[in-house]
Amino acid sequence: MTGGATLRLLDKADKEIAALDRTTVEAVYRFQRDFRKNPGAGVFHLRELRDDGRLFSARVDQDHRALLLRLAADDWLLVSVQHRDRVKQHADRLAYGINQVTGAIEYVDLQAVEEDVRDAPDAQQPVEEPLFAHYGAERLAELGVAEPLIPIVLKLTSDDEVRALAKYAPRHTGEVLLRLRDGYSYEDVKEQVTAPVAVKKEDEFDAEDWQSAAGRSQAVVITDDESLQSIIEERDFGRWKVFLHPTQEKLVRREYSGPARVSGGPGTGKTIVALHRVKHLVDRLGPGHTKPVLLTTFNKNLAADLRARLLALGGPETVARVDIVHVDQLATRVVREADPGNAKRRIDDSQALREWRQLLVESGENRWDAEFLSDEWNQVILGQAVRSRSDYFVVRRAGRGRTLSRAERAQVWQLAERFTQRLELKGLETHRQVAERAARLELDRKTKIDRRQQQTDERGGLANVHVESGSGAFLRYRYRHIVVDEAQDLSAAHWKMLRAMVPAGPNDIFLVGDTHQRIYDNQVTLGSLGINIRGRSSRLTLSYRTTWEILRDATKVMDEAAEADYDDLDGGTDSLKGYRSVLHGRRPALHRADSWDETLDAIADQVKAWHDIPRESVAVCVPTNDMASDVEQRLARHGITSTVMTRDGLPRNEGVHIGTMYRFKGLEYQRMIIAGVSEGLVPRSAVDAWQRTDPLRHRRELQRARSLLFVAATRARDALAIFWHGEPSRFLAPLGASNRA
Numbered sequence: 078m079t080g081g082a083t084l085r086l087l088d089k090a091d092k093e094i095a096a097l098d099r100t101t102v103e104a105v106y107r108f109q110r111d112f113r114k115n116p117g118a119g120v121f122h123l124r125e126l127r128d129d130g131r132l133f134s135a136r137v138d139q140d141h142r143a144l145l146l147r148l149a150a151d152d153w154l155l156v157s158v159q160h161r162d163r164v165k166q167h168a169d170r171l172a173y174g175i176n177q178v179t180g181a182i183e184y185v186d187l188q189a190v191e192e193d194v195r196d197a198p199d200a201q202q203p204v205e206e207p208l209f210a211h212y213g214a215e216r217l218a219e220l221g222v223a224e225p226l227i228p229i230v231l232k233l234t235s236d237d238e239v240r241a242l243a244k245y246a247p248r249h250t251g252e253v254l255l256r257l258r259d260g261y262s263y264e265d266v267k268e269q270v271t272a273p274v275a276v277k278k279e280d281e282f283d284a285e286d287w288q289s290a291a292g293r294s295q296a297v298v299i300t301d302d303e304s305l306q307s308i309i310e311e312r313d314f315g316r317w318k319v320f321l322h323p324t325q326e327k328l329v330r331r332e333y334s335g336p337a338r339v340s341g342g343p344g345t346g347k348t349i350v351a352l353h354r355v356k357h358l359v360d361r362l363g364p365g366h367t368k369p370v371l372l373t374t375f376n377k378n379l380a381a382d383l384r385a386r387l388l389a390l391g392g393p394e395t396v397a398r399v400d401i402v403h404v405d406q407l408a409t410r411v412v413r414e415a416d417p418g419n420a421k422r423r424i425d426d427s428q429a430l431r432e433w434r435q436l437l438v439e440s441g442e443n444r445w446d447a448e449f450l451s452d453e454w455n456q457v458i459l460g461q462a463v464r465s466r467s468d469y470f471v472v473r474r475a476g477r478g479r480t481l482s483r484a485e486r487a488q489v490w491q492l493a494e495r496f497t498q499r500l501e502l503k504g505l506e507t508h509r510q511v512a513e514r515a516a517r518l519e520l521d522r523k524t525k526i527d528r529r530q531q532q533t534d535e536r537g538g539l540a541n542v543h544v545e546s547g548s549g550a551f552l553r554y555r556y557r558h559i560v561v562d563e564a565q566d567l568s569a570a571h572w573k574m575l576r577a578m579v580p581a582g583p584n585d586i587f588l589v590g591d592t593h594q595r596i597y598d599n600q601v602t603l604g605s606l607g608i609n610i611r612g613r614s615s616r617l618t619l620s621y622r623t624t625w626e627i628l629r630d631a632t633k634v635m636d637e638a639a640e641a642d643y644d645d646l647d648g649g650t651d652s653l654k655g656y657r658s659v660l661h662g663r664r665p666a667l668h669r670a671d672s673w674d675e676t677l678d679a680i681a682d683q684v685k686a687w688h689d690i691p692r693e694s695v696a697v698c699v700p701t702n703d704m705a706s707d708v709e710q711r712l713a714r715h716g717i718t719s720t721v722m723t724r725d726g727l728p729r730n731e732g733v734h735i736g737t738m739y740r741f742k743g744l745e746y747q748r749m750i751i752a753g754v755s756e757g758l759v760p761r762s763a764v765d766a767w768q769r770t771d772p773l774r775h776r777r778e779l780q781r782a783r784s785l786l787f788v789a790a791t792r793a794r795d796a797l798a799i800f801w802h803g804e805p806s807r808f809l810a811p812l813g814a815s816n817r818a
């Protein structure tokens with residue numbers, strides 16, 4: 078054999094390599110480089126371990142051997158790197174094959190599994206009832222459990238043994254067993270874990286076609302000298318770039334006939350999928366210097382994060398073809414383009430609410446409260462683009478709770494006019510106003526483009542068109558593809574603008590989001606905004622971020638709320654069904670304090686106790702800005718550096734990160750503290766005032782407060798500590814928080 082070869086790496090082999098000593102890891106880097114050039118080189122002592130022509134060993138250094146599956150003549154899959162003595166002693170215990178359910182290649186070192194299971198803490202205990210025996214071998218195989226492991230699986234008796242096995246087992250086997258252990262029924266596991274990755278009946282596969290099987294496996298082609306190195310060196314940070322879960326992979330590569338939506342609980346990799354999707358779309362573009370792909374999200378910090386991650390994933394060539402901008406900035410750009418002299422200052426919803434309050438105080442108006450008016454203005458007047466008093470008299474106010482008489486509508490309209498005049502005079506403009514204007518401008522632009530296109534078609538091509546300046550002849554749609562992250566928080570105006578920016582057609586809009594994490598009051602029905610996602614919606618369920626224990630408690634916070642309260646962005650409902658994690662850790666800790674002052678010291682103590690990780694990996698989340706300042710000051714008193722997050726992100730990435738719950742959207746930390754989770758603060762006391770006067774609004778506000786806590790809790794990777802003082806928040810009741818403790 079001479080000439081080059083394809084070398085792939087199977088998921089989990091990277092972890093095994095990363096655990097080797099430095100010298101051996103360096104030897105593996107050299108090995109992959111040389112092996113790709115010429116697998117037949119004598120230095121490798123390539124040796125067939127079975128006589129099926131599939132499993133081979135190759136020399137990495139004096140003591141180590143690479144184990145490789147030969148997929149085709151010049152196509153190899155690296156499955157393990159082991160000490161040569163182990164290979165010699167246990168070669169007959171290496172099992173490999175194509176899983177009959179998932180169609181993916183699996184490799185298991187049965188010796189390593191047995192040793193680890195035997196060493197599991199509980200394995201020494203007297204034998205209890207085996208956990209999975211009652212399913213029987215056949216049914217476990219039907220779930221896709223790796224067949225060589227089934228005899229061991231049938232004997233497992235404790236959680237520690239299950240986890241020990243999951244560490245070495247093929248990924249899907251681990252997912253199935255852990256889910257069964259979580260108490261889910263056989264049928265549920267089949268539906269939620271197996272079905273999404275099973276090869277469909279109609280797509281029968283050739284059990285001997287190992288190259289196609291590699292395409293269904295979590296395996297990555299090692300393309301250059303750096304690629305293996307970056308997987309190994311960047312550890313968990315680097316893995317998302319190469320090892321997509323099969324359910325994620327499918328969404329990235331699928332051909333969609335129109336707009337598509339991906340939902341899923343926190344940490345299921347929606348952002349990762351969005352990033353890979355962008356790369357996939359860019360890879361299919363012809364060469365060019367334009368930016369035909371838009372990647373957008375809710376705020377500035379998240380957009381900056383997307384840019385950094387896309388750069389890590391696709392390099393500067395990918396980023397060069399993508400416009401990465403947060404949605405309000407995009408709207409601002411559109412409005413500026415139409416009105417370059419506009420120098421108004423942008424304000425957000427909370428600043429606008431303050432303006433409403435001042436307006437009411439200054440005008441001595443006490444029939445209406447500022448929050449109601451602000452919502453009415455945002456959701457009805459701006460949200461539905463109501464331009465005149467007569468339109469306002471007839472507009473539908475669905476979902477707004479209390480009804481308004483004609484006389485009341487006249488009052489509200491008058492106040493809304495005064496409010497806009499006030500903003501005008503002060504040189505202010507809300508993001509919602511800008512979004513609404515941008516949507517209108519983009520719709521006009523789209524109408525011009527379509528009209529011109531129609532004329533061109535009618536006249537038989539561009540050559541015959543008489544070009545009028547400003548008529549739209551030079552206009553083009555701004556983008557070919559739009560990808561949206563954090564979709565649950567975009568408003569109707571944002572969607573209208575985005576819809577008008579891309580021609581309707583295959584792969585036009587791809588959006589990811591989770592309505593359980595909606596923390597701004599923007600409920601939309603995409604279908605009515607021209608974005609038809611019917612039949613193109615999918616859900617991710619496996620969390621890569623949070624441990625099972627954190628996820629379970631966070632989900633309990635949501636459980637209390639009726640499932641039906643969470644929409645699917647299109648008039649239906651969404652759920653967290655099947656949401657799971659294969660990571661394990663400690664249960665979130667609940668701490669009661671007598672006062673906020675006492676909590677502040679307790680926070681400092683908790684941060685000190687977490688001295689084993691960098692301060693930047695710890696975050697403290699609180700309900701209000703004032704409380705964030707309190708935490709910063711108290712930590713400083715304890716000699717702990719910290720940084721408070723602002724609307725524009727972190728002033729500096731130094732020390733513990735502190736912020737209000739809103740600021741943590743889309744972020745993640747190794748360990749989190751959520752403090753001040755007390756009645757009156759979470760939800761804030763004003764919310765209950767709606768209970769009698771506007772029950773619908775009351776319900777919405779509670780839902781939003783619940784979602785905020787849910788978002789905050791699910792930012793934690795492996796540890797979460799929750800503090801309250803006074804009465805614990807009602808949302809903590811399902812977690813067992815009470816003052817009687």
Ligand SMILES: Nc1ncnc2c1ncn2[C@@H]1O[C@H](COP(=O)(O)OP(=O)(O)OP(=O)(O)O)[C@@H](O)[C@H]1O
Binds near residue numbers: 594
């Ligand atoms: N296939 C994967 N392999 C390894 N890590 C992954 C994979 N998919 C996601 N992750 C990791 O899981 C974490 C969460 O991913 P991501 O931020 O995409 O989730 P999300 O669904 O967008 O979360 P949220 O809704 O909470 O914002 C990240 O640290 C990411 O790197």
